[in-house]
Amino acid sequence: MIKVENLTRKYGAFTAVDDISFVCRPGRVTGFLGPNGAGKTTTMRVMVGLTPATHGQTTIGGHKYHDIPNPGRHVGVLLDASAQHAGRTGREVLTIGAKTMGLPMSRVDEMLELVSLSGAEGKRRVRNYSLGMRQRLGIAHALLGDPSVLILDEPANGLDPAGIRWMRGLLKGYADRGGTVLLSSHLLNEVEQIADDIIMIGRGKIVAEGTPAELLQSTGTFFKAVEVEQLLDALVASGLHPAPVGDGYRVDAEALQVGKIAAANSVTLIELRPADGGLEDMFLELTADTQREDFGQVAPA
Amino acid sequence: MSAVLTKGGHELPALDTSHTKHPPFLRLVSVELRKMMDTRAGLWLVISMAALTAIVMTIQLIVGLTQDINIKYADFIAGTTYSIGLLLPILGILSLTSEWGQRTAMVTFTLEPHRWRIIAAKLACVVAIAIASVAVALVLGTVANALFGAFGGTADWDFGVERLAGFAILQVLGVLTGFALAALLLNTPGAIVVYFVYSFVLPTLFAIGAELVGWINDIQPWVDFGDAQLPLGEWEWAKNDAAQLVVTSLIWLVLPLAIGLWRVLRAEVK
Amino acid sequence: MSAVLTKDEFQEPMTLDVSQTRNPPFLRLVGVELRKSYDTRSGFWLLMSMGILAVITLAIMTIVGVVNDNVEFAYEDFVAAIAFVTSVLLPVLGILLVTSEWSQRTGMTTFALSPHRLRVIMAKMVAGLAWTFVIIAFALVVGAVVNLLYGAMEGEMAWRFGWEGLTGFVITQSLAMLGGFALATLLLNSPAAIVAFFAYKWILPTLFAIGAALIGWFEDLLPWIDFQTAQGPLYEMTNMDGEDFAHLLVSGAFWLGLPLAIGIWRVLRAEVK
Numbered sequence A: 001m002i003k004v005e006n007l008t009r010k011y012g013a014f015t016a017v018d019d020i021s022f023v024c025r026p027g028r029v030t031g032f033l034g035p036n037g038a039g040k041t042t043t044m045r046v047m048v049g050l051t052p053a054t055h056g057q058t059t060i061g062g063h064k065y066h067d068i069p070n071p072g073r074h075v076g077v078l079l080d081a082s083a084q085h086a087g088r089t090g091r092e093v094l095t096i097g098a099k100t101m102g103l104p105m106s107r108v109d110e111m112l113e114l115v116s117l118s119g120a121e122g123k124r125r126v127r128n129y130s131l132g133m134r135q136r137l138g139i140a141h142a143l144l145g146d147p148s149v150l151i152l153d154e155p156a157n158g159l160d161p162a163g164i165r166w167m168r169g170l171l172k173g174y175a176d177r178g179g180t181v182l183l184s185s186h187l188l189n190e191v192e193q194i195a196d197d198i199i200m201i202g203r204g205k206i207v208a209e210g211t212p213a214e215l216l217q218s219t220g221t222f223f224k225a226v227e228v229e230q231l232l233d234a235l236v237a238s239g240l241h242p243a244p245v246g247d248g249y250r251v252d253a254e255a256l257q258v259g260k261i262a263a264a265n266s267v268t269l270i271e272l273r274p275a276d277g278g279l280e281d282m283f284l285e286l287t288a289d290t291q292r293e294d295f296g297q298v299a300p301a
Numbered sequence B: 001m002s003a004v005l006t007k008g009g010h011e012l013p014a015l016d017t018s019h020t021k022h023p024p025f026l027r028l029v030s031v032e033l034r035k036m037m038d039t040r041a042g043l044w045l046v047i048s049m050a051a052l053t054a055i056v057m058t059i060q061l062i063v064g065l066t067q068d069i070n071i072k073y074a075d076f077i078a079g080t081t082y083s084i085g086l087l088l089p090i091l092g093i094l095s096l097t098s099e100w101g102q103r104t105a106m107v108t109f110t111l112e113p114h115r116w117r118i119i120a121a122k123l124a125c126v127v128a129i130a131i132a133s134v135a136v137a138l139v140l141g142t143v144a145n146a147l148f149g150a151f152g153g154t155a156d157w158d159f160g161v162e163r164l165a166g167f168a169i170l171q172v173l174g175v176l177t178g179f180a181l182a183a184l185l186l187n188t189p190g191a192i193v194v195y196f197v198y199s200f201v202l203p204t205l206f207a208i209g210a211e212l213v214g215w216i217n218d219i220q221p222w223v224d225f226g227d228a229q230l231p232l233g234e235w236e237w238a239k240n241d242a243a244q245l246v247v248t249s250l251i252w253l254v255l256p257l258a259i260g261l262w263r264v265l266r267a268e269v270k
Numbered sequence C: 001m002s003a004v005l006t007k008d009e010f011q012e013p014m015t016l017d018v019s020q021t022r023n024p025p026f027l028r029l030v031g032v033e034l035r036k037s038y039d040t041r042s043g044f045w046l047l048m049s050m051g052i053l054a055v056i057t058l059a060i061m062t063i064v065g066v067v068n069d070n071v072e073f074a075y076e077d078f079v080a081a082i083a084f085v086t087s088v089l090l091p092v093l094g095i096l097l098v099t100s101e102w103s104q105r106t107g108m109t110t111f112a113l114s115p116h117r118l119r120v121i122m123a124k125m126v127a128g129l130a131w132t133f134v135i136i137a138f139a140l141v142v143g144a145v146v147n148l149l150y151g152a153m154e155g156e157m158a159w160r161f162g163w164e165g166l167t168g169f170v171i172t173q174s175l176a177m178l179g180g181f182a183l184a185t186l187l188l189n190s191p192a193a194i195v196a197f198f199a200y201k202w203i204l205p206t207l208f209a210i211g212a213a214l215i216g217w218f219e220d221l222l223p224w225i226d227f228q229t230a231q232g233p234l235y236e237m238t239n240m241d242g243e244d245f246a247h248l249l250v251s252g253a254f255w256l257g258l259p260l261a262i263g264i265w266r267v268l269r270a271e272v273k
């Protein structure tokens, strides 16, 4: 339903999105996963015409977003829940949306109810909303036109655990009824639980895509060793490609093979097990050279 | 949709958009109208316009009655220069810049990606408000003039269609100027400052320049928008006046509006 | 406070050891506020436009002076022209110093880092005054440069400058900046404060003049409430008598002191969102 073809977006010399292509299918939730600054929001903004593409194009159901008449009825968009006039009430924000789309006003109440904003909360100004309430309002706004495609940038942002579970159910239900859902996140566990397909992006490039099951296959072996440099050299010499994951390494090989190489080189293994960390390890590994490492290594002021 | 094949070999279904139409233009206008009134800033702007008009007229009334000065209907209407005339351009500015200041443009342009339709709706809105303000001014002026007559003054009702047209055009030009500057700068304080500089500071500079230099004196009528609007007030047109109004509006209204629209239509909305 | 509490420490009073930190010194706050006044695009361009407009004005004046033989400019004329330009934009600087914290919601960060809001407001005010002085210095220097050029083209230098007027110049420019600043604290909203300021600076005097012409008692009252006119004699400081000072004080208290007092009171207790 959503199709991204060779999309590139440059800001001067900096390439925020670098020649990416992918599709989101109806009846499925597609998770758009990547570390901070990877280009997720930029891609979504290009999809809805807020940012022009430098090269390539995106279509939704075969149309350019610009060519969809009354797009709010087809595509629900939530990009930044805080991008609302702080002086309007939540109900007023939805009313304006409903009026633009030509919806009956009853829809506003339905949506407020759907996202559990009470009558009194609806009459409060957005300035006085909590972070999660703003997010709920944004989700309500995206769902207002009963669209068949949802594009949500970090919808779980600021929601409480109950809210996250509620949203998971909501989006799954949406997809089950044939809707197309694209949601971005950097919370791996969240995406792992909700997405049918995952697109992983790092530094503007797609680094992996597939179903969670596909991506979790053959996660190889996780190990830690005392003479780790020696072991890494030996593994590479055997034609393997160990990669750092967390405080250890992962390699596409049987535990037995790694153990044998370690023994042959008199390396002391302190951990050797099938890599199990699910997407988290995958994520850290796949984006190892593209993410912002060295967190917490800053000296105190 | 043509045979677009995905990785799995399935064809992506097309979105059936046959049953939705663009939001009709009038609906967009009514939404924009609502957006101008539903924030505290917008509401207060309209309230201050009405309140200032009433205050200025009351002062005129009191001064006229106590000092035995004859105040005409036309004078009451002219007094709105200090209320409606002052604030309408600000309304024109805010109608556009608040979308940027509050970042609501992101939502607005996602719901209607044909940005020019939104801009046109806003334009229609501010013009409608200008005309409504004219009506309010006429009503309040009538009340004030009637009171003036009732309390012993001689009510002079002379106004006429021409002056009415002139007054209405003045207000519409004012609101459009604000709108054009806003489109050009997309920044509330910037647009307001430029508007005031141009309406209060520039005339002073022009006057000084014209006095000192011959050629400034010659071109001044062709570039001073404020001056060119003067014939509208009394509806007395000398030779060249109409041409000067057209030329100055091209410079101060059409040009910034055109550049501004060109910018809005292609800008990245953040 | 040590990083991790052990069981034994748990019994001890859980107090924050604040002996190692001091409030940010006032001058540092001023430095920060100065920086904040030009590190955004709008702030930067506001300052730039003062400079650009001043230079354009002087360029036009020079051309006029050279082309037109009836006109002779002296140093003081160039400086006065710049003063006219900056007196329009300095108040806007004063306004944005205050209101941008509200419109951009940075007030949350600012007041979280320095909860003594009065210090922040004072720092902003000092930053505004600092800019005023910088701009006055700019006017004096650029005016001198242009006067040199102009003199070279005309063949004679006119360095006439009413130095006794300099104090008045500094005071009026500062008052202009503070006028904007006061309205900003009162309204905490950029458009409203800017509109109010221009209305007060450019429209009120006209209305006052009309009122004074029509009503006798209003004409007597006017000097006591017209802050703009009351500032007039400042340019000839030496000639200011007691009554002039009284006019300045009374009208200043009304147009500057009062809004500033109410405004600061408001800032100190406003909920910052």
Ligand SMILES: Nc1ncnc2c1ncn2[C@@H]1O[C@H](COP(=O)(O)OP(=O)(O)OP(=O)(O)O)[C@@H](O)[C@H]1O
Residues within 6 Å of the ligand: A011, A014, A016, A034, A035, A036, A037, A038, A039, A040, A041, A042, A043, A186
């Ligand atoms: N207008 C712009 N000018 C320059 N750089 C920009 C601009 N807009 C975005 N970028 C850069 O593009 C990169 C991608 O940003 P983007 O918002 O798409 O990241 P993201 O994947 O959504 O990250 P996050 O998970 O933190 O939301 C960032 O480095 C960002 O700074």
Ligand SMILES: [Mg+2]
Residues within 6 Å of the ligand: A040, A041, A042, A153
């Ligand atoms: Mg993002």
